[in-house]
Amino acid sequence: MIEGRCHCGAVGWTYDAPLDSATACNCTICRRYGTLWAYDYLDEGICVSGPTRAYHRAGRHIDFHFCPTCGCVAYWLIAKPDADGRWRIAVNLRLAEPGEVSHALIDHFDGLDSFDDLPRDGKCVADYWF
Numbered sequence: 001m002i003e004g005r006c007h008c009g010a011v012g013w014t015y016d017a018p019l020d021s022a023t024a025c026n027c028t029i030c031r032r033y034g035t036l037w038a039y040d041y042l043d044e045g046i047c048v049s050g051p052t053r054a055y056h057r058a059g060r061h062i063d064f065h066f067c068p069t070c071g072c073v074a075y076w077l078i079a080k081p082d083a084d085g086r087w088r089i090a091v092n093l094r095l096a097e098p099g100e101v102s103h104a105l106i107d108h109f110d111g112l113d114s115f116d117d118l119p120r121d122g123k124c125v126a127d128y129w130f
Contacts, residue, residue: 002038004095006072011050011065013075013091015040022093022104022125027111029057029064033073035092036106036125042087048075093125102126 002015015038022036030037040046052065052074061079066072074095078088093101104125108118 002093002096002100004074004091004093006050006067006070006074006095008067008070010069011048011052011067011072011074013046013048013095015046015091015096017045019093019101019104021107022101023090023107023109024128025109025111027109030111033064033092034094035073036094036101036128037076037090038093038101038104039088039090042077042089044086046075046089046091048089048091050074098126098129102129 002019005012017040019038022038024036053068054063054065056063062076063079064076065074073092075089075091081087102125105120106123110116110118
């Protein structure tokens, strides 16, 4: 299990699934936040804790949750559940300890223009941090 916490420690998450990759998105908000995402469903592979404030991204049906004290972006949560009632969520892997996530390969997602997955370049999280 991987754990992530904001800088002040008030907001956290756990990711309890195999971590093979992290997504780097170039959309107008992700590139500003500098996030690396890992996906699953709320209260299935991902559990969150602590009080957050949310920014609703108009037109995308996603709420970005951040710590109201230190400002770290912790996760995004879909604004409405899927047809099966499950809530899609992605956690910001930059809140985890580097050793827990450094091996994950980077998946590039073009959220700015094509909304397509892009080819892997062989880099991993460690390449982004060190």
